[in-house]
Amino acid sequence: MTLPPPAPGRTCPDRSVLAAIEFLLLDVDGVLTDGRVHFHPDGREHKAFHVHDAAGLVYWHRRGGRSGFLSGRGGDVVERRARELGVHEVMLRRVDKGTAFAELLQRQGLDPARVAYVGDDLLDLPVLRAVGFAATVPEARPEVAAAAHFVARRPAGFGAVRDVIEALLQARGVWDEIVRAEGRA
Numbered sequence: 001m002t003l004p005p006p007a008p009g010r011t012c013p014d015r016s017v018l019a020a021i022e023f024l025l026l027d028v029d030g031v032l033t034d035g036r037v038h039f040h041p042d043g044r045e046h047k048a049f050h051v052h053d054a055a056g057l058v059y060w061h062r063r064g065g066r067s068g069f070l071s072g073r074g075g076d077v078v079e080r081r082a083r084e085l086g087v088h089e090v091m092l093r094r095v096d097k098g099t100a101f102a103e104l105l106q107r108q109g110l111d112p113a114r115v116a117y118v119g120d121d122l123l124d125l126p127v128l129r130a131v132g133f134a135a136t137v138p139e140a141r142p143e144v145a146a147a148a149h150f151v152a153r154r155p156a157g158f159g160a161v162r163d164v165i166e167a168l169l170q171a172r173g174v175w176d177e178i179v180r181a182e183g184r185a
Helices: 016-019 049-060 076-085 097-108 120-130 142-147 159-174 175-180
Strands: 022-025 066-070 089-091 117-118 135-137
Touching: 016 159, 022 097, 022 159, 049 076, 049 159, 066 076, 066 097, 076 089, 089 097, 097 120, 117 120, 117 142, 117 159, 120 135, 120 142, 135 142, 135 159, 159 175
Parallel strands: 022 066, 022 117, 066 089, 117 135
Antiparallel strands: none
8 A cells, every 4th residue: 555645744654553543533615615605695604525535535444444524604504414424523604723622632532532523624733733644635725735745636525535445444444345345344
């Protein structure tokens, strides 16, 4: 297995660090979505999520990984998507992501070295700097790319999260088995 290419600012941790990740924490807008927010005339919000990211979360969960969403915004659509995907922690409307992350570590009994985080903007920096594996998307702010270990190949909202999950599952040595099972295992 080849490690993912490093981001501009940090060297990617070695395979053993990636293999030890237990919890995948994700920003929502600009990571799981393309960052655009659409409003219906009645005020409801619309966001689009990619099925490749969803399938990646299913594979991650099947292999014992836990996951969470951490967003400065909120919305019923995000809560619904989290329920559909079996996400373990949903922290919405949290502008102070560093404090939210500390609370998550306490609640889940996690060491920050065993957490991967994917973020794209300045509010994500405290978490990206604290985790064992910091990842971002190609559209991220330059300061965020500099704080990341890994930049996904695919754009935000179009499979970037799947890139991160595949890197983690490859490090665990289980990705080829998932492929051989055609995604059913």
